[in-house]
Amino acid sequence: MDADPDLVVQTEHLGRRFGKLEAVRDVSFSVRRGEIFGILGPNGAGKSTTIRMLCGLLVPTSGRGTVAGFDIAREPELVKTRIGYMTQRFSLYEDLTVQENLHFYAGLYGLSGRRRRDRVGTVLERNGLTGRAAQLSGTLSGGWKQRVALACAMLHEPPLVFLDEPTAGVDPVSRRTFWDEIHRLASDGTTVIVTTHYMDEAERCHRLAFVFRGALLDLGTPAEILQRRGLRVAETVAESRAMLEVLRADPRVEEVAPFGARLRVTTRAAHDPAAVIREAQARSGAPHADVTEVRADLEDAFVSMVRDDARTA
Amino acid sequence: MTRLLAIAWKELIQLRRDRPTLAMMVMLPIMQLLLFGWAIDTDVRHIPTTVLDFDRTAASRELAHSLEATGSCDVIGAVHDPAELSRALRSGAARVGLVIPARYAEHLAHGHPVTVQLVVDGSDPQSVSSATTAAGGLIAQRALALVMGTAALREPPLSLEATTWYNPDLRSAVNIVPGLVGIILTMTMVMLTAMAIARERERGTLEQLVVSPIKRWELILGKILPFVVIGYVQMTLILTVGRLAFDVPVVGSLALLYALAFGFIAANLAIGLFFSTIARTQQQAMQMTFFFILPNMLLSGFMFPRDGMPRPAQRLSEILPLTHFLRIIRGIALRGAGFDDLRGELGKLAVILCVLVVLSSLRFRKNLS
Ligand SMILES: Nc1ncnc2c1ncn2[C@@H]1O[C@H](COP(=O)(O)OP(=O)(O)OP(=O)(O)O)[C@@H](O)[C@H]1O
Ligand SMILES: [Mg+2]
Secondary structure, three states: OOOOOOEEEEEEEEEEEEOOEEEEEEEEEEEEOOOEEEEEOOOOOOHHHHHHHHOOOOOOOEEEEEEOOEEOOOOHHHHHHHEEEEOOOOOOOOOOEHHHHHHHHHHHOOOOHHHHHHHHHHHHHHOOOHHHOOOEHHHOOHHHHHHHHHHHHHOOOOOEEEEEOOOOOOOHHHHHHHHHHHHHHHHOOOEEEEEOOOHHHHHOOOEEEEEEOOEEEEEEOHHHHHHHHOEEEEEEOOOOHHHHHHHHHOOOEEEEEEEOOEEEEEEEOOOOHHHHHHHHHHHHOOOOOOEEEEOOOHHHHHHHHHHHHHHHO | OHHHHHHHHHHHHHHHHOHHHHHHHHHHHHHHHHHHHHHOOOOOOOEEEEEEEOOOOHHHHHHHHHHHHOOOEEEEEEEOOHHHHHHHHHHOOOOEEEEEOOOHHHHHHHOOOOOOEEEEOOOOHHHHHHHHHHHHHHHHHHHHHHHOOOOOOOOOOOOOOOOOOOOOOOOHHHHHHHHHHHHHHHHHHHHHHHHHHHHHHHHOHHHHHHOOOOOHHHHHHHHHHHHHHHHHHHHHHHHHHHHHHHOOOOOOOHHHHHHHHHHHHHHHHHHHHHHHHHOOOHHHHHHHHHHHHHHHHHHOOOOOOHHHOOHHHHHHHHOOHHHHHHHHHHHHHHHOOOOHHHHHHHHHHHHHHHHHHHHHHHHOOOOOO
């Protein structure tokens, strides 16, 4: 591994088994300073496990990795001084108030006296928590809990933060604010590694890693990933059961999915999805409805990648 | 230091908000103290006794009265044949039966040997043994007087003068109160520590804790320091109530007692820490504590004297910190023992403490594996 100081995270063939289960296998990637790096993957893909290894919480069973220049297996305690980590499950003390939680975590990171008070005040304000400082954390609603958790992860101004599904259960408006905050952090030079199941959030990452069954399926910017997948998508309004059957049986079709009154059809770039739909309309005797080609998005890429992998496995 | 204090401060806030636990930690010692102090008296007296008198003379009646006069037995009535006696014992109406043979007075007067029978219900050995002892003493005294002629005439050739030190009235509270300090401390210290860490694991807060750069020893010390304070509060509570309600004083040096108690408290905290590395949930931590308390209650000498135990049980009890602490606290509180008197026990306690600390800190890991 070359010691490029701008590569904040580097992993080589990183793997972790739990008994028989290979939760993460052969994962290699690197993340640059100031980057927002997204990890995508279905439930149980190994996202949290990967993050835990990078945080020095789990020892890898194979491969190696460095975070902020420290080896995650040999120097986990040094790694811990450089990172902030927001866990997937709310893990602050419910029987402590928001302010007490922040004070406690500030203390854990060695902040004391005036500096502690200043930092707690700053993050309270920045996350819009000032009015809730004296509320018991356990009585906060889901979205507010997430904000407190983010505030805690940022208290000691770490150069690198790991956010594990930070916006799970958060309303769309708050999610926007959350991501504005993430972008602000990144432009200040903080590196952010984040997992999510929301594709609109994935689009807002600089680079993405797609993981499935513990393995890395693709790595790159959202545009690169879309291009590599090479998908085309068309939509139509009409929907008949017979046409759906015809489309599902068509080998050129990657994916058919109804969205309310619309039907979304995905094919590989070699085929024209609009033409495929029109053919199906003719063959099933469905009425000729308008067909429009639309831009393929990350969700299409994600679904197709997972399907592909499941087929070959 | 900042990190250690942060943890200790957090534990105290959580404890303050956890009213039921807090109440339990105060009520448990007081309740146990009152129960053990008042309700439990190992010195059994006033055992219901019935008399089967085949002689029916002044002498035979006088014998029954003398037995009652020892205080161990209460004559609750008389029966008229063996069948009636066995019914009285079987039903539990009487625990002891005194059988005086026919022609008792006459045989005595002529110097013929007489045997008086005492039938006891052995299902509760402890309660009847005092009746047997009392009756045995009474009869031996009578026999001696008969051999020597009239008792008033001469001094007996051999006599015993038993002097009881430290607890002259032989009250069991005097033995129980210091013992309770040990038992209560064992129970709460082990349970609090084991549960405090299991709770973090269960609620998922442990992950956030171990991802911080806190050192292992800071985490451990910060977590258990508040419990040391609680331990001392409980000890003070028991000693104070013991003094006020049961008149059990601390004869020796309080300062020495409090200083030595630290080693014992620390040993229990280490045990709790060890349990916490095994227990995944608070419930498991609780079960382990109860599992651990039982041998402590039975083998340490808290309830039953260790002198009567078989060798293997005695050996086993030597590895319990409580066994040694009981000798220390009873020594200081009841007999006024000083540091030099307790050196041996202290040494053993120190060895146990070291082993426990090494074991539990080796097992306690700062990651999630
Ligand atoms: N401590 C553990 N012991 C045993 N198996 C584990 C452990 N942690 C995770 N696993 C298993 O490893 C696999 C990956 O889990 P992981 O939590 O990393 O998935 P994830 O991608 O974060 O999923 P999600 O989106 O649901 O959060 C799962 O099959 C999980 O059951
Ligand atoms: Mg996860």
